[in-house]
Every structure is written in C-alpha cells, then in structure tokens.
Amino acid sequence: MKVSVIGLGYVGSVAAAALAESGHDVLGLDIDKKKVEAYRKGPLPIFEPGLEEMIRKNSSRGKLKLMHLDEVSEPLGEVVMVATGTPTTESGAADLSQVRSAISWSLPRQRGPGAVVVKSTVPPGTGARLWETMLRGTLQEYVANPEFLREGQAVKDWFHPDRIVIGGRDERAIERVRLLYQGIEAPVVLTDITSAEMIKYAANAFLATKISFINEIAALSDRLGATIDDIREGIALDPRIGPGFLRAGVGYGGSCFPKDVRALDYLALTSGHNFELLRSVITVNNRQRLLPFYALRQRFGSVSGVSVGILGLAFKPHTDDVRESPAMDLIKILVDQGAKVQAFDPAAARTARAVLPSGVELMDDMTECARGVQALVLMTEWPQIVDADWEGLARLVRPPRFMFDGRNALDKKRMLALGFEYSGVGRNGRHPG
Numbered sequence: 301m302k303v304s305v306i307g308l309g310y311v312g313s314v315a316a317a318a319l320a321e322s323g324h325d326v327l328g329l330d331i332d333k334k335k336v337e338a339y340r341k342g343p344l345p346i347f348e349p350g351l352e353e354m355i356r357k358n359s360s361r362g363k364l365k366l367m368h369l370d371e372v373s374e375p376l377g378e379v380v381m382v383a384t385g386t387p388t389t390e391s392g393a394a395d396l397s398q399v400r401s402a403i404s405w406s407l408p409r410q411r412g413p414g415a416v417v418v419k420s421t422v423p424p425g426t427g428a429r430l431w432e433t434m435l436r437g438t439l440q441e442y443v444a445n446p447e448f449l450r451e452g453q454a455v456k457d458w459f460h461p462d463r464i465v466i467g468g469r470d471e472r473a474i475e476r477v478r479l480l481y482q483g484i485e486a487p488v489v490l491t492d493i494t495s496a497e498m499i500k501y502a503a504n505a506f507l508a509t510k511i512s513f514i515n516e517i518a519a520l521s522d523r524l525g526a527t528i529d530d531i532r533e534g535i536a537l538d539p540r541i542g543p544g545f546l547r548a549g550v551g552y553g554g555s556c557f558p559k560d561v562r563a564l565d566y567l568a569l570t571s572g573h574n575f576e577l578l579r580s581v582i583t584v585n586n587r588q589r590l591l592p593f594y595a596l597r598q599r600f601g602s603v604s605g606v607s608v609g610i611l612g613l614a615f616k617p618h619t620d621d622v623r624e625s626p627a628m629d630l631i632k633i634l635v636d637q638g639a640k641v642q643a644f645d646p647a648a649a650r651t652a653r654a655v656l657p658s659g660v661e662l663m664d665d666m667t668e669c670a671r672g673v674q675a676l677v678l679m680t681e682w683p684q685i686v687d688a689d690w691e692g693l694a695r696l697v698r699p700p701r702f703m704f705d706g707r708n709a710l711d712k713k714r715m716l717a718l719g720f721e722y723s724g725v726g727r728n729g730r731h732p733g
C-alpha cells in the first residue's frame with residue numbers, strides 16, 4: 301500500500317521506516333528541512349536503537365522516501381498517517397494546530413478514496429470534530445490509531461505491540477489500517493474514534509497514577525521507617541497489581557505522560573467533570589522532581605556554592621529525549637539557587653545543551669562528572685551509570701560524598717560501604733539493606 305507519514309519525530313520516523321520495512325511504499329514527510337536532511341544523510345536527529353539501519357535499508361531499496369513537504373509532487377497514497385506533535389498549551393489543553401495543518405495540507409494531495417489515520421495523541425472527541433469540520437464531503441475517512449511505542453525501544457515496540465487500537469466509522473478505511481499492520485501479531489481493538497482516543501489517554505493516565513501512587517507510599521515509608529523496595533516486591537507479586545510502573549523515584553517525565561495527563565485533566569474540567577484523582581497525580585509528580593533539591597538543601601543548609609554532579613539528563617534511559625525530564629527542572633532550580641552543576645548523560649548531552657542554563661558544564665564521561673563534586677544525584681538509570689565503577693567514582697567525589705539516588709537504582713548497602721552518604725526515595729528507613 302502507498303502510505304504517507306506526516307511528521308518525522310520520535311513516532312513518525314519509526315512508523316515511516318517500519319511501514320517500509322513491512323513492504324509498504326512510504327513517503328516520510330516533515331515541515332522541518334534540517335530534520336529531513338539529517339534523516340537522509342545522518343546523523344539522525346533523534347537517538348533510537350535500530351532506526352538508522354532500518355531507514356538506510358529501506359531508502360536504498362526504494363521503499364522509503366524522506367522529503368520536505370515542499371518537495372512532494374506525487375499523490376500521497378490511500379493512507380495518510382499523521383504523527384505530528386500535540387504539545388501542551390499554557391492552559392494544559394493539547395495544541396492541535398500541527399495535526400490540523402498536516403490534515404489540511406494532505407487533503408488536496410490525496411487522490412481517490414482513502415484514509416487520514418491520526419497517530420498523534422489527541423484528546424477524546426477530537427477526531428469526531430475533525431471529521432465533521434475537515435473531512436466530511438471529501439473522499440477521505442478519519443481513523444484514530446493511537447500509538448503506544450516507547451522511546452528507546454520504539455522499533456521493537458512497533459513490531460511487537462501489546463495491542464493495535466483502531467477507531468473509525470467506515471469499514472473500508474478500518475480495513476486499510478488493518479492492512480498496514482499485516483504480519484504483526486497483536487490483539488486488535490476495533491472501536492469508535494472517541495473511544496480509541498480515550499484508550500490512549502486512559503492508559504497513560506493509569507500508568508502515571510501508578511507512579512504517583514508508589515511515590516506517595518515511598519514518602520510515607522520514609523516517615524515510618526519502612527523500605528519501599530520490599531513494599532514494591534510485596535505488592536507487585538499480587539497479579540492484580542503487577543510490578544510495572546511501581547518504582548519510586550523522581551517521577552515521570554518525557555513528551556507523553558506529563559502532557560497527556562494535563563490534557564486529560566483539562567478535558568475533564570472543560571467537560572464539567574472534576575477529575576480529582578488525576579489532579580493529585582500531577583501534584584505528586586511535580587513534587588517528586590524536587591526531592592533531590594530538598595535533600596541537598598537539608599544536607600548542606602543551602603545549595604549555594606555546593607558542587608553537584610547530575611548523572612542522567614534524559615527522562616528515561618535509552619533515549620536522548622529531555623522533554624519534561626525531571627533532571628532539567630532540577631538543574632534549573634539548583635543553578636538558580638547558586639549550586640555549581642556539572643552533568644553527564646550517555647546520549648542526551650546534545651538535546652540537553654539546547655535547553656540547559658549556560659553555566660552547566662556537560663561532561664563527556666561519568667568520571668569527569670564525579671571528579672571533585674561534593675554531591676552526586678542520579679536522575680536517569682542508564683545501565684552505564686548504574687553499572688559504573690563506583691569504587692573509582694567514590695574516590696573522586698569530595699566529602700561529604702552526598703548521594704541522592706533519584707531512581708532507587710543503586711545498591712544502598714554498597715554505596716554506604718563506599719563512603720557515600722546515601723539517600724534514596726522511600727529507602728531511608730531502618731531496614732538494614
């Protein structure tokens with residue numbers, strides 16, 4: 301099938317390359333000339349394991365063409381997949397302007413009956429409205445096909461999804477979307493457009509709720525002398541609860557959870573429903589990213605003049621994405637309050653540099669990041685950081701060797717034995733481990 305994917309970000313670039321890999325003829329399109337150029341010639345504008353190889357392979361066998369919108373002269377094909385961004389506006393609502401502009405650009409360029417498949421995360425109710433205002437009367441049908449891939453393992457997730465959700469009004473359009481995924485084994489949830497959109501928001505809101513829930517239990521555990529690792533194990537063994545998204549720490553970040561949870565909250569409010577649970581999830585998460593700052597201030601009296609090494613900048617390991625990353629907010633506060641900050645991330649230095657305050661030194665390796673600082677804060681549990689030579693690092697850090705493990709990723713006993721003043725999240729009880 302001929303497919304055009306509009307928006308070559310973290311989702312669209314993977315979708316375009318993966319659809320080509322599955323045998324479809326794909327045009328991958330973006331409004332950003334530099335980005336398109338980078339995808340064509342490398343290095344890729346984003347870090348995503350396996351993506352570069354898949355792009356190169358399918359470009360050279362003619363299955364994938366990457367273009368700027370202005371370069372397109374051929375019809376877009378029977379399926380146009382929209383994967384543009386849906387950032388948050390100041391009110392918390394999702395900004396749908398990129399989605400609207402991609403659809404209005406594509407409609408006159410789709411010849412014959414086809415489908416506009418929206419992969420971007422859009423608030424429930426959006427698709428029905430877009431169909432009514434933009435697609436009604438055209439030959440194109442609207443299909444909601446939310447995406448669940450995770451950055452850092454996006455290629456794997458594309459080919460092995462937990463489910464494929466398709467929401468539509470028209471059988472033929474739905475069938476076209478099913479065909480896109482031919483060969484991929486996964487349960488398919490067929491539903492209406494608004495329910496498909498809600499599935500995406502409900503999934504993200506639920507996972508965010510699990511994270512804030514365990515962070516609340518961790519906060520209470522610190523007060524009562526209980527240890528969150530054991531509590532997590534004890535509750536995760538209940539199959540009704542499960543282990544996922546139950547790790548206490550500095551909270552969720554990234555380009556999806558924060559904005560989607562806020563957008564759902566906004567949507568609830570504007571629909572006349574006060575979603576109090578969701579509001580608390582957001583409040584708890586905002587607090588969590590400040591925990592290292594509170595801990596440093598408590599230890600040093602003030603962070604002014606304190607030298608701090610930040611380990612990890614990406615919102616999670618295996619990505620270079622720093623959007624809404626807890627580390628970014630922490631660093632801004634520390635710098636604001638006069639701390640001397642240096643930082644290390646195995647992949648996100650480039651993306652972080654663009655948004656970090658100028659005084660922050662970005663180090664090429666962990667050793668340099670630890671050398672001479674009084675405190676280390678682990679913000680992203682990259683394997684390179686967790687499995688580092690901590691004996692060596694301990695010798696480089698100056699007393700009092702304060703360590704805040706924002707992801708509960710390190711062995712507390714070992715860190716204490718190495719001379720660190722170790723602090724985790726919900727790990728500060730009387731438990732010997």
Ligand SMILES: NC(=O)c1ccc[n+]([C@@H]2O[C@H](COP(=O)([O-])OP(=O)(O)OC[C@H]3O[C@@H](n4cnc5c(N)ncnc54)[C@H](O)[C@@H]3O)[C@@H](O)[C@H]2O)c1
Pocket residue numbers: 306307308309310311312329330331332335369383384385386398399401402419420421422447448449450451555556
């Ligand atoms: N990043 C994730 O892990 C993830 C996972 C699931 C769903 N989503 C959702 O998918 C959507 C895309 O997310 P992303 O992280 O890939 O976003 P992104 O910001 O990385 O990429 C969006 C791309 O769209 C391009 N663009 C914007 N307007 C355009 C237009 N009018 N025409 C052509 N290109 C245009 C931008 O230049 C950019 O390259 C969002 O709605 C997001 O919530 C993201």
